[in-house]
Amino acid sequence: SQKIEQNSEALNIQEGKTATLTCNYTNYSPAYLQWYRQDPGRGPVFLLLIRENEKEKRKERLKVTFDTTLKQSLFHITASQPADSATYLCALLIYNQGGKLIFGQGTELSVKP
Amino acid sequence: GAVVSQHPSRVICKSGTSVKIECRSLDFQATTMFWYRQFPKQSLMLMATSNEGSKATYEQGVEKDKFLINHASLTLSTLTVTSAHPEDSSFYICSAHPPNTVLDEQFFGPGTRLTVL
Numbered sequence: 001s002q003k004i005e006q007n008s009e010a011l012n013i014q015e016g017k018t019a020t021l022t023c024n025y026t027n028y029s030p031a032y033l034q035w036y037r038q039d040p041g042r043g044p045v046f047l048l049l050i051r052e053n054e055k056e057k058r059k060e061r062l063k064v065t066f067d068t069t070l071k072q073s074l075f076h077i078t079a080s081q082p083a084d085s086a087t088y089l090c091a092l093l094i095y096n097q098g099g100k101l102i103f104g105q106g107t108e109l110s111v112k113p
Numbered sequence: 114g115a116v117v118s119q120h121p122s123r124v125i126c127k128s129g130t131s132v133k134i135e136c137r138s139l140d141f142q143a144t145t146m147f148w149y150r151q152f153p154k155q156s157l158m159l160m161a162t163s164n165e166g167s168k169a170t171y172e173q174g175v176e177k178d179k180f181l182i183n184h185a186s187l188t189l190s191t192l193t194v195t196s197a198h199p200e201d202s203s204f205y206i207c208s209a210h211p212p213n214t215v216l217d218e219q220f221f222g223p224g225t226r227l228t229v230l
Contacts, residue, residue, distance in 0.1 A: 034218065043117075043206045043221035044157070089156065097162075099145060099210055099219060105156040 004092055006104035013080055014112055021075040021107045023090035032093035033066060033073050037086045038106065044089055048075075080111045115141050117209050119222035126197055127230055134192045134225045136163075136207030142187035143209035147219070148180075151204040163190040163207075197229045 004025045013019050023033070032051055036044035050057045050066045050073065057064045063076040077084050087106040094100040116139040126132050136146055144165045149157040161182055162170040169182035181193040190209075194201055204226055208219040 036221075041204075041224065041226070043119075043208075043224045045221070046114075046218035049218060100147070100159060100162060101157075101208075101219065102159070103149075103156045 004090065004102055004104040006088075006090055006107045008105055008107070010108040010110060012110045012112065015081060017080055019077040019080050019084070019109055019111070021088050021090075021109070023073040023075065023104055025071050025092060033064075034091045034093060034101070035062075035064060035073075035075050036089045036091060036103075038089055039086050047088075049093075077109075080109075082111045082113050085109055085111050114218075115139075115209075115211050115220045117207065117220045117222040119205075119207060119225050121225060122223060123226045123228075125228045125230065128198050129196055131193055131195045132197055132227060134194075134205055134207075134227075136190045136192070136209070136222055138188045138209045138211075138220075141209075141211040143190075144187060144212070146184065146190040146207055146209045148182065148190070148192050149206045149208070151206060151224075157206060160192075165190075194227065197227070199229045202227055202229045 006023050034049045035047045038044045048057055048059055048064045050064045061078045065074045087108045089103050089106045091101040091103045118137045120135045146163040148160045150160050151157045159172050160175045163182045163184040165184045165187055171177045179195055184190045204224050206224045208221045210219045
């Protein structure tokens with residue numbers, strides 16, 4: 001079965017530094033991988049999507065890479081700010097199943113001023 | 114972006130009672146909606162896919178007779194937790210996407226916190 005893993009340990013970094021989060025998957029070659037942000041007690045909010053044939057995607061201070069050989073995606077936040085503190089989830093989009101997503105357990109990021 | 118709402122945001126009920134949670138797409142029609150459950154410090158687990166006009170598709174291990182899903186219209190799906198027990202206490206979240214965007218982002222509701230006493 002499909003399995004997706006994120007570093008379960010919380011990531012603590014200093015403001016201004018780059019945060020790098022890891023997402024690894026097994027047993028499946030996804031067509032799309034998505035990253036979401038979730039604040040406590042709220043639903044996830046979409047951040048970025050990267051396709052199987054793309055190696056990198058950027059949006060403002062966010063960057064996502066996708067290595068289908070390593071079965072890994074990296075999520076970077078440059079010039080991090082305390083407001084970036086949240087839990088970040090990666091998700092595999094299951095192709096041909098109507099948009100079904102399988103989520104990793106999330107990595108909690110804390111940016112200290 | 115598209116907006117998905119849920120109601121109620123919080124509900125506390127006694128063991129053995131049934132609870133209904135609504136998921137609405139406010140500015141688009143959704144033939145498909147998804148229901149997730151999230152326990153503290155854990156990931157979102159897909160429970161079922163709600164299909165407008167047909168039966169829901171449940172994930173393995175999810176009891177369809179306990180978690181009743183009704184997708185009555187193109188903007189409303191409901192999840193009813195029947196005979197709720199304390200172990201059903203969790204954060205329930207729905208999601209949907211506008212037509213012809215199945216491969217793009219999904220829009221999530223704000224979630225419903227269910228506490229069963």
